[in-house]
Amino acid sequence: MATVSFTPNIQRHVSCPTSEVAGNTVREVLDAVFENNPNARGYVFDEQGAIRSHMVVFVNGRQVLDRESLSDAVERTAEIYVMQALSGG
Amino acid sequence: MSQSLYVATRKGVFTLQRSGGSTREWRIVATAFLGDNASAIKHEPETDTTFVALGHGHFGVKLHRTEKGWQRWQECAAPSYPKKPDDMVDVEPNSKKPLPWATQLAWTLESSRNGWRLWCGTIPGGLFMSNDAGDSWTLVESLWNRNERKEWFGGGYDFPGIHSICIDPNNDDRVTVGISCGGVWVTADAGNTWQLQATGMRAAYMPPDRQYDANIQDPHRVVQCKTAASHFWAQHHNGVFRSTDHAATWTEMTAVKPSSFGFAVAVHPHDPDTAWFVPGVSDEKRIPVDGQLVVTRTTDGGESFETLKNGLPQHHAYDLTFRHALDVNEDGNVLAFGTTTGSLWVSENSGNNWTSVTTNLPPIHAVHFA
Numbered sequence: 001m002a003t004v005s006f007t008p009n010i011q012r013h014v015s016c017p018t019s020e021v022a023g024n025t026v027r028e029v030l031d032a033v034f035e036n037n038p039n040a041r042g043y044v045f046d047e048q049g050a051i052r053s054h055m056v057v058f059v060n061g062r063q064v065l066d067r068e069s070l071s072d073a074v075e076r077t078a079e080i081y082v083m084q085a086l087s088g089g
Numbered sequence: 090m091s092q093s094l095y096v097a098t099r100k101g102v103f104t105l106q107r108s109g110g111s112t113r114e115w116r117i118v119a120t121a122f123l124g125d126n127a128s129a130i131k132h133e134p135e136t137d138t139t140f141v142a143l144g145h146g147h148f149g150v151k152l153h154r155t156e157k158g159w160q161r162w163q164e165c166a167a168p169s170y171p172k173k174p175d176d177m178v179d180v181e182p183n184s185k186k187p188l189p190w191a192t193q194l195a196w197t198l199e200s201s202r203n204g205w206r207l208w209c210g211t212i213p214g215g216l217f218m219s220n221d222a223g224d225s226w227t228l229v230e231s232l233w234n235r236n237e238r239k240e241w242f243g244g245g246y247d248f249p250g251i252h253s254i255c256i257d258p259n260n261d262d263r264v265t266v267g268i269s270c271g272g273v274w275v276t277a278d279a280g281n282t283w284q285l286q287a288t289g290m291r292a293a294y295m296p297p298d299r300q301y302d303a304n305i306q307d308p309h310r311v312v313q314c315k316t317a318a319s320h321f322w323a324q325h326h327n328g329v330f331r332s333t334d335h336a337a338t339w340t341e342m343t344a345v346k347p348s349s350f351g352f353a354v355a356v357h358p359h360d361p362d363t364a365w366f367v368p369g370v371s372d373e374k375r376i377p378v379d380g381q382l383v384v385t386r387t388t389d390g391g392e393s394f395e396t397l398k399n400g401l402p403q404h405h406a407y408d409l410t411f412r413h414a415l416d417v418n419e420d421g422n423v424l425a426f427g428t429t430t431g432s433l434w435v436s437e438n439s440g441n442n443w444t445s446v447t448t449n450l451p452p453i454h455a456v457h458f459a
Contacts, residue, residue: 013148039164043148046191047170054147088146 002029002078014040027070054088093459097127100451115446132459135204142195150192165223168192168209183242199254201261210251229280237304241271244307255313267311272303289339293327309352310412320361324354331391342391347378353415362390367410375409382406386440400443413455427453
């Protein structure tokens with residue numbers, strides 16, 4: 001199971017507890033997270049399902065490259081962090 | 090209920106009310122969303138519901154509403170674009186940047202008379218409708234799918250946007266929208282069909298043979314008289330325009346002083362010949378002329394303009410007033426405007442005299458009497 005953690009700053013708007021979910025790609029993992037927490041989806045993804053411009057996702061310390069399809073592979077025990085990009089202010 | 094003035098700023102929402110007695114001061118009585126970027130605010134009187142649009146730098150555009158008071162805000166749905174077809178080419182025509190099918194800014198909120206139909210104008214150019222008080226929003230595809238929409242371009246932003254929504258006071262189905270930069274569009278059937286109605290507007294920023302193209306006009310703000318619905322005013326990128334025929338044709342006002350550049354305009358609710366503006370030097374210098382902050386007023390339909398400055402700073406003032414940051418109350422006597430420096434002024438005699446309410450707010454995006 002991958003572990004998914006969120007920036008503390010998102011918690012002010014919508015609760016995003018750390019969770020463990022299964023999935024082979026970033027898309028599968030985050031879809032699983034947001035299936036259980038649908039209010040959080042729009043805070044991380046835009047309407048087209050891409051990562052918002054000023055959000056970044058790390059998998060085992062490496063920034064996700066495919067921000068639209070989220071096809072980056074996820075290892076079984078990966079640690080995923082959903083963070084803010086400083087470009088957003 | 091005493092009159093309230095809502096102020097949406099770069100860092101929160103403020104509610105002001107006028108105290109009674111001899112002091113009659115406008116004071117902040119409530120705050121909300123401190124630290125957050127509030128782009129639009131609308132109080133809907135029929136249901137006593139207030140809507141606020143927030144633009145979180147990281148987390149996107151969100152809408153919140155509250156009923157009967159200021160303590161219990163709840164997030165409701167935000168305008169959301171549909172899935173973009175995979176094979177569609179959709180770019181901003183100047184930069185050729187791909188146009189995002191995602192809400193970049195909720196720029197304006199308006200409500201119909203009965204309060205249950207909301208409209209929201211957004212960047213990158215989508216108009217949205219809600220028939221359930223913000224529980225859900227639908228993109229008005231009849232406008233979004235027009236071929237002309239792909240010719241709209243950004244004015245001051247990377248992408249075009251709808252900033253003005255005028256709901257006809259006699260007919261909720263008749264709606265006029267102003268677009269930067271995409272002219273003025275009108276529906277008479279609640280958004281089923283649309284007509285481009287910017288005839289007469291002139292774009293000084295275009296080559297001579299295209300200056301009167303309707304679809305590339307940049308009306309910074311369009312307002313409609315509440316009791317003379319055929320009368321509109323527009324503060325345009327390079328001039329002041331007026332329509333007296335339901336926006337079918339527009340006439341440029343030539344007597345505007347000290348400048349015809351600006352963003353905000355308000356029209357008297359009972360006198361279509363009276364309108365107010367807050368001018369700046371030009372698009373290249375978005376500051377008051379000679380460092381003197383003034384309000385411009387016409388009371389004769391644009392034949393002449395007065396420069397109102399009593400109570401306003403006349404030395405080294407560099408305030409800019411955004412397009413939604415000037416409002417007039419329902420009797421036409423009380424006005425308020427707020428600026429990029431966080432200063433807020435109120436006049437209780439149609440602009441003849443102004444009182445500084447505060448100079449310490451965050452940059453002000455919108456003021457709204459309720």
